[in-house]
Amino acid sequence: MQSTQAAPRSAANHNFAPWLGVIFLIYLLLVAVGMIGAGFKWASGGAEGARQLFAFATNPLMGLVVGAMATALVQSSSTVTSVIVGLVAGGLPVPTAIPMIMGANLGTTVTNTLVSMGHVGKRKEFRRAFSAATVHDFFNLMAVAIFLPLEIMTGYLSKTSEYLANLLVGGSSVSIKGLDFIKPLTQPVLDVFRDLYAGLPGITGGVMLALTGLAFIFLSIVFLGKLLKRLMVGRAKAILHKAIGRGPITGIFSGTLMTIAVQSSSTTTSLIVPLAGNGLFKLKEIYPFTLGANIGTTITALLAATAVSGSHAFFALQIALVHLIFNISAVILIYGIPQLRKIPLRTARRFAQIASRRKWIVLAYVAGVFFIIPGLLIAITA
Template sequence: MEVAIPMLMGANMGTTMTNTIVSLGMARQKDVFRRAFAAATVHDFFNLLAVAILLPLELMFGLLDRLSGWLAGASAGGDGGIVSTVFTFIGDTISAVIEPLAALVVALVELPGLPDVVTGLVLIVLGISLILLVINKIGQLLKVLMVGRAKEVLHAAIGRGPVTGIASGAMVTMMVQSSSTTTSLAVPLAGSGAFSLKQIYPFTIGANIGTTITALIAAFAFTGIEGEKALQASFVHLLFNVLATLIIFGLPFLRPLPRIGATILADRSAERKMYAVVWTFGVFLVLPLLLIALTTWVF
């Protein structure tokens, strides 16, 4: 658990990169990009703040280790019940659709004699290009669809208030089992002006909580001592996101910080795109490598 807990925190941070990349696909339209990049990076700022608060508490007191251990001990031995069955079915259904298509793309790219590294790089470029293409198309469609009754329903689900927004983000993410998908779909909504940053902010935080259902479902596949440890790791992920939400949203002086940081960064990035590039590579590549190098050198 001492190794797993910081890794889970890092994974929680790393998953926000998808919606940040999606927002870069809107860089040609200044005002749209400003709104979209703010909606994407508010997730980054929230998770960075969550790690800054909870990692020291974990190192000093073992907060997540103790709480997750108690929960795992109390719930080990179950099979997940109807909740696990329902979400596993949804996940299997989605996989049945996308996995053959993904396998076909890989087969087309894997040419005889082509090194694995080159194949991997081609797939990365192709994947990112498809993400940007699809999300931009979704953004165009949302501008057309976000009228009348559809707009009222979506605003009732997401934009009514923080609690509703968090609950909606969690529910949608539990259905698709991917916070990246949920938050990436929220970016075009913000970019088009259909939702404000204040409304999208709780929705993305709810996605953080909803995505933990995947680990919980996976944990129920194990039994015995392995099952208890797997369950504990999944509870760490859940507790990290729930506690971060309670602390940051519960303390009035912390609640606006991610939104303020995202707004300032988006304003500057709209004027000079280099800020967005530096942020993306700095937070998701340079900072992790520096931390790895630092810990290797110190320890």
């Protein structure tokens, strides 16, 4: 009898252990964002120093390029947006950070494009997979082409996010009062690392603190994604099969939920690409699901914003809300207007037809759009 009772207990403990890992990694993410903000502020000498340090990115195009290239390199928009929240907490102005957030949306699409190359040996499969991957690219390019000029001309994203942040926390002069419990939890660890680097000369301590935070963000998101993928992907796949064929609203909603569950839009869209390649779903069905992934990935920046306290807590929340508003607005506008909705579909189909005949175009596209052109722009501007 005792051995019979022990087995269920052992299984329960085994099932609970991964969730403890999830809790720890979320805590590590919150600590890491605090480290980047504190380290950036320390190294740059406060808000004014931060503005000077990021003077090269005050050009919106350069901010866009920096966000896109950083995300393409680390293969995670969640990592980059969390870092941007930390930088805003350290004094980076919100208007400078907005194009970077948009760039992160562009950079994240490289992952599913690379996944589609797994079908390169079979022409029809590759055409279907590549069109499913690049429809995400072309939608995000359209979103930036519409909303970056709109933001420059009207301040739509900055004003809307400021209004919503005011509703949530009551003004830029206060911290996020309802989330003040985060600071007491993360501050002891932050103080340990601050003391560890306190003896380093000049700005080195601040740089090391920020780099440590960056490393912790990368580690926490990579392992969090793996843990959640193991815990949730089986269920997520079942949801995916049930939801995709039920219409665009359900597709967007299920894409959002699945991305929140696995904490990675790259995982969500990469799961769908092979299914498209094998002909299980049509491009028209997959399209809204990938848009839901764009919305779901914004949860990480919102979570990161809860780690920020003090005078820049409001602005950290604001930039996280920019990410959310940008993606929701793009879905409503582009997918909501039939003439605009068709452009990414048609472009992806046509590009996939060309790429299936000339495979070198795929490598040129990935290397040129995500790495070479951004790198050249940064080199020219620097």
